[in-house]
Amino acid sequence: MTIMKNFSRKQFLKTAVGAAMVLVSKAFSTPVQAAEKFFREPAWKRKKPYWGYAIDINKCIGCARCVDACKTENEVPREAFYFRTWVERYILRRSGEVNVDSPNGGLDGYLPPADPETVTKSFFVPKICNHCEHAPCVQVCPVGATFLSEDGVVLVDKKYCIGCRYCIQACPYGSRFFNPITHTADKCTLCYHRIKKGLKTACVEVCPTGARMFGDLSDPKSAISKFYETENTQVLKPNLGTQCKVVYKGLDKEVR
Amino acid sequence: MKDVQHLIRVVIIFAVALVGFLSVRSLLVPKSFGKLGHYRADSVDEFAAQPRHYAGAEACKKCHAQQVADKAKSSHRGINCESCHGALLGHVENPKSDNKPRRPKETEMRAFCGHCHERTISKPAKYPQINLKEHNPDAPCNMCHQPHQPK
Numbered sequence: 001m002t003i004m005k006n007f008s009r010k011q012f013l014k015t016a017v018g019a020a021m022v023l024v025s026k027a028f029s030t031p032v033q034a035a036e037k038f039f040r041e042p043a044w045k046r047k048k049p050y051w052g053y054a055i056d057i058n059k060c061i062g063c064a065r066c067v068d069a070c071k072t073e074n075e076v077p078r079e080a081f082y083f084r085t086w087v088e089r090y091i092l093r094r095s096g097e098v099n100v101d102s103p104n105g106g107l108d109g110y111l112p113p114a115d116p117e118t119v120t121k122s123f124f125v126p127k128i129c130n131h132c133e134h135a136p137c138v139q140v141c142p143v144g145a146t147f148l149s150e151d152g153v154v155l156v157d158k159k160y161c162i163g164c165r166y167c168i169q170a171c172p173y174g175s176r177f178f179n180p181i182t183h184t185a186d187k188c189t190l191c192y193h194r195i196k197k198g199l200k201t202a203c204v205e206v207c208p209t210g211a212r213m214f215g216d217l218s219d220p221k222s223a224i225s226k227f228y229e230t231e232n233t234q235v236l237k238p239n240l241g242t243q244c245k246v247v248y249k250g251l252d253k254e255v256r
Numbered sequence: 257m258k259d260v261q262h263l264i265r266v267v268i269i270f271a272v273a274l275v276g277f278l279s280v281r282s283l284l285v286p287k288s289f290g291k292l293g294h295y296r297a298d299s300v301d302e303f304a305a306q307p308r309h310y311a312g313a314e315a316c317k318k319c320h321a322q323q324v325a326d327k328a329k330s331s332h333r334g335i336n337c338e339s340c341h342g343a344l345l346g347h348v349e350n351p352k353s354d355n356k357p358r359r360p361k362e363t364e365m366r367a368f369c370g371h372c373h374e375r376t377i378s379k380p381a382k383y384p385q386i387n388l389k390e391h392n393p394d395a396p397c398n399m400c401h402q403p404h405q406p407k
Binding site: 058059060061062063064065069072073074089090091109110112113116119122123124144145146147148149150155157158159160189192193194196197199200202205206207208209210 | 286289292293294295296299300302303304305306307308309310312313332334335336338339342343371372374376377378379380383
């Protein structure tokens, strides 16, 4: 009873608040730290294998063999609206004007640019699904047909897709299209049927200059890990926070 | 007692609705849905089972060792066979099949080699390029350049 008597209201409140704070910090500190670590650390440090992709713009010659190979390997319709990968040509002019074209995804070849004397620089940019860590298309899918697989590939479940086209609208990179044969959303699968068997993707297989590169990011000795670590790379639209796993070397600021 | 009977009726209606919901749900949601995440886990295996068309560079060495060895010494060493010859898994599985390697005819050759070697301002400056209209316009490329040992 003596203790209770000596315990003033002020002391009681002090002790209670202190105890509550200790309890709260004990209860939340570990999960919060774990969550922080989870979001700061790239997924390829946790999961094995984890696929990544890289494109070296300084090596691309715009031959579009990749576009052709992708259509053959994945039986993508040959019409000019359906591409899982395509090659864009950028033409920058002295006036600051930027022209981008990709006739039939690059398969038809590129016409010589008009007014060549005003061109300051020109280059090719191969485009492909960026297999974002925080993919907008995955977020918006109303049925769970689009998802990020355990090994880091964004896929579309053709049997589960209801064809609402919401993901096609959501993709900031225009990497999706509506397949007229399956009537579902369609996109690059990173040749999932090939990489699972230890083969290269069709586009990497046929690229004559080695501008395209692919590999396992969870293996620190792989060529792709070295590329990620040692080269100066950039992703498309970094401001969107999508955390693309397709990185570009030699990307110009005008590329969108 | 009257009030309790009211409640029993409500409970029965709720129970029937719940059982109905759960049975319809179990019929509609695929078995593997949610196993790995908010998707059908079986679809990953379905993707892995998709048929292939390109065989991969390793497959060519078994029969065409000479051509592969020639190419390995040339400036075309970084290019895989199927890059020029097309998708050839059918040919690898059965060399007599209709899946024949692409070999451009003499008339098609300039356009075919031109995919990579036609001069444009967009290609990297160091890459070997020619102006198709000025560079021996009537000659097929392989008159001077062998694709497996280009010079």
